[in-house]
Amino acid sequence: MADSRVRGCSQDRVIYPRTSRTDLDKGIPIIVRAEGVRIFDQDGKAYLDLVSGWTRPVHVGYGRHEIAQAVTDQILAMPYYTPMQFGNPRAVELAAVLAGLAPRPIGHFLFVSSGSEAVESALKLAKHYHHYRGERARFKVITRRGAFHGVTGGALRVLGTVLPIRQMMEPLAPGTIFAESPYCYRCPLHLTYPACDLACARDVERLIQFEDPSQVMAFVGEPIQQAFGVCAPPREYWPIIREICDRHGILLIVDEVISGFGRTGRWFASEHFEIRPDLMTMAKGISSGYVPMGAVGASDAVVQPVEHFANLQTYMNHPVACAASLANIEILQRERLIERSSDMGGYFLDRLRSLERHAIVGEARGAGLWAALELTTNKATHAPFPPASLGRIVDRARERGLIIKAMNMALEFAPPLVIGRTDIDEAVRILDGCLSEEGQALGL
Ligand SMILES: Cc1ncc(COP(=O)(O)O)c(C=O)c1O
Missing domain, CATH: 3.90.1150.10 (Aspartate Aminotransferase, domain 1)
Structure with missing residues (x-):
């Protein structure tokens, strides 16, 4: 052994x-x-x-030969070519498969190499969207205390964890707004559901007003939060957040890095709450970890105004990672x-x-x-x-x-x-x- x-x-x-x-x-x-x-x-x-x-x-699970085979086949056929101005069949195919599985209105996809990069790219897409629509003042991001969204620059900015990761890397880019998490077992606002009337969600409105709604770019959150240990919010939580975001033109980024691909008993945890995200991040279960992989999904409305996404990484839309993910999704479906x-x-x-x-x-x-x-x-x-x-x-x-x-x-x-x-x-x-x-x- x-x-x-x-x-x-x-x-x-x-x-x-x-x-x-x-x-x-x-x-x-x-x-x-x-x-x-x-x-x-x-x-x-x-x-x-x-x-x-x-x-x-x-x-x-471990030991899946067909993912290994898909990776081998793709490496031999075409291991790599730039994602800029050239396409590859596996990325096109994977985007089509995901369009059929993702919550509405998510329908366009960018493939990256990790969950952190997915969050990073989602924030950058959000910035591009506002930029091209002429709302260039929008840069602030709402996240929740306790949240983990990864460790690259942008992802770190929205890290709400008590772990000393954020503190070690400070100073970070300004513009992060921290809301409370819906952690009902030990409510940070010392309230009790349902008498609380979802104060943690409603308070987001007050935070936005304080920061100036015209400067707020996005809200990022997991449908079911890993922080505090698998915390699903009360069912009223997400509709309140969605309504506040809509009213102020703020994009809703749903982080499905852990919760996607069946982890919560649905393809995506957004389905439990009927969330309609503007942007959605994925990683982990997309390739079952057999190769590094992450993805951002975006709605038509977000993608359309973006004339040019100025954010190239060498390994975006990587054909081998896409091939592994396709084989992985096939197993999830077949079994x-x-x-x-x-x-x-x-x-x-x-x-x-x-x-x-x-x-x-x-x-x-x-x-x-x-x-x-x-x-x-x-x-x-x-x-x-x-x-x-x-x-x-x-x-x-x-x-x-x-x-x-x-x-x-x-x-x-x-x-x-x-x-x-x-x-x-x-x-x-x-x-x-x-x-x-x-x-x-x-x-x-
Ligand atoms: C919800 C969430 N978002 C983003 C990330 C970052 O993913 P990665 O570690 O692949 O960069 C994680 C990692 O655990 C996560 O749990």
């Missing part, structure tokens, strides 16, 4: 993002093989991957993995709800095969859960061969959409044990 080529090579020569010196000194696992819903490290230890590659892209995400997600959520009997589990929630357990030290008051305890649960699970992740004060799960009941049962059994032990350690 070991990969003999890395024997004797120092791990230290690779720069690892978000990996501490302490972790590196202890030694991080090298993953050498993956199959179905499992990964294997260099010592042959198997892990049940409940987060689809940790960053959650691997929707179709009905979107429906499976919905059905198996229902089963998974039921099993997670059974863990609400633990004193430290405040709430189980989810959509499709994207779920979270919100943790607390006091179910009545929703008191915060200590990060060290959360870390211990994740570490214990990993020791027992289960990969999960911490998200704010929650545990997050996003397994490959091919996961079955037996593996879900095994995961819940391990989780049960880890939660009991941490509950006891906390005296709860």
Whole structure:
């Protein structure tokens, strides 16, 4: 199982993002093989991957020969030609497929290499749109506290996370407006739904007035937010945001980087709320992570005024990435993995709800095969859960061969959409044990 080529090579020569010196000194696992819903490290230890590659892209599971074949075929036929003033058949084909799947009125696509670049390009398209319509003063972007939209310059600008990523890179370009997130379990406005009357959404109007509506370019947000652990807003949230954006000529950018391609039991999470985005970002599940890939979708109304999109990157509309994505989408369709995400997600959520009997589990929630357990030290008051305890649960699970992740004060799960009941049962059994032990350690 070991990969003999890395024997004797120092791990230290690779720069690892978000990996501490302490972790590196202890030694991080090298993953050498993956199959179905499992990964294997260099010592042959198997892990049940409940987060689809940790960053959650691997929707179709590991070991798909037909994606490898599609990539090989395309490399041999034509590996690369510029996206500027030349086309390629795979990009044309993928755009046509996506036009049939994306929420209305999204119908035009640009392919990039990551979610960050998708957000970056969406912001730039929004700027171009306003520029060509003569509204050149519009540059401000509304984002939400807690949001993660990537780490390139523009994406960083709309990063609302508490992680020290933004602070490290400041000063950033000016013009970011932070709204509160619809995180109902611990409402940042200390209100309770439905008595709150969606104050977090309605407050966006006040923010826009303060900033001057004629300077605001776009609102960016995920339909269901990863921050705080898979937070779906109340159903009134998105119609309020859409109406405010429309009234002020502000473009609505919906970030489907995680939630797209079946993660929430629909092709796109926008469908749950009938959102009509002006721009939409995608990545991760578009290629199941087999090759780097991201995309921006735009409506006719956004694309039409743009005479010339002055934003070339060498690897835009890359034929190999498009070929991999087409093969991936074919698998999602043929194996009905979107429906499976919905059905198996229902089963998974039921099993997670059974863990609400633990004193430290405040709430189980989810959509499709994207779920979270919100943790607390006091179910009545929703008191915060200590990060060290959360870390211990994740570490214990990993020791027992289960990969999960911490998200704010929650545990997050996003397994490959091919996961079955037996593996879900095994995961819940391990989780049960880890939660009991941490509950006891906390005296709860
Ligand atoms: C919602 C969202 N948008 C954008 C990104 C950035 O994607 P990438 O890491 O591919 O650059 C992420 C990454 O997790 C994300 O979750």
